[in-house]
Amino acid sequence: MDTIINKVDTKGRVSLPSDYRAIVKELSTEIVCYRSLTSPCIEGCAEELLEKIASDMETSLDFFSQTQDELTNLIFGDARRFSFDSTGRILLTEKLLKHAQITDTAVFVGKGRKFQIWNPENWEKEEARIRAEIFKNRPSLSNKGGM
Amino acid sequence: MDTIINKVDTKGRVSLPSDYRAIVKELSTEIVCYRSLTSPCIEGCAEELLEKIASDMETSLDFFSQTQDELTNLIFGDARRFSFDSTGRILLTEKLLKHAQITDTAVFVGKGRKFQIWNPENWEKEEARIRAEIFKNRPSLSNKGGM
């Protein structure tokens, strides 16, 4: 999955890149999107994955179980199903677009079983940051011969 | 899922968001609402789920060290059925509206199998609080959840 740039029209519609669509389509005809907890971007995945993420988080919580309750609030309260039409587009909400500072252009970034949608400039910075981070840890990588 | 803002008219009527309605409608034409034990908000769910919800709550509130009976009594004693009309609206009671401090606007927050109804300002604060809380504990989450 590579990064793909698509336009957001005046109504907030975006084409989900066909590669991404194909993967989801095996499961269903809709995806789930929510505001990233850690970055100014939108995250998307198949609904099944969201439920898995939610349950994974629950089991990984060692502090008060009250937080579990709050987690479901945060995840299920923020997430929403988006079904894409015959042309493969979804209509993003104001809330999501605002959080990611997206106006007329969106960058899709694959992240394994999920993906992120970024404002182009923000993603450029983020990518640079990640590259720098990786470079900093280069020695530990080259030891294993991975790259 | 999702968070939706709807108006409460002069008669106290609120439209139950269509997504929520659709899910409940598979089962019946009415929902159950009660005052949240932990927050200034209304909680709602399908009647079939109430018993399950109650027991879930017991396990998640174990630090209150209350007996199961006391909690279930509390919820069941407070819960009431609300049937929605052909346009999908329910008429909330004074007791519920007062508890949630709702006057003319209500925020529906998805919570998986149930949902909450908040006063807009209160929810805004609560959401910010939860996000900060979760973010603080992010390191322990990112290991497993990947959000």
Place this chain on the structure above:
DNA sequence: AAAAATCCCATGATATACCATAAGAGAAGG
């Protein structure tokens, strides 16, 4: 009879489905 609740209809707004064009990638053939 008055008040409250339920039902029904009308309307504006919005999301969804649909069609049509344009741009790009890959395949086939010269």
Place this chain on the structure above:
DNA sequence: CCTTCTCTTATGGTATATCATGGGATTTTT
């Protein structure tokens, strides 16, 4: 190796269906 054709994908526009909401009418309750 280049050209042409075809198929997929992205994007713009339009129509249709759905939903939220206001108002009124009818029914029920006390």
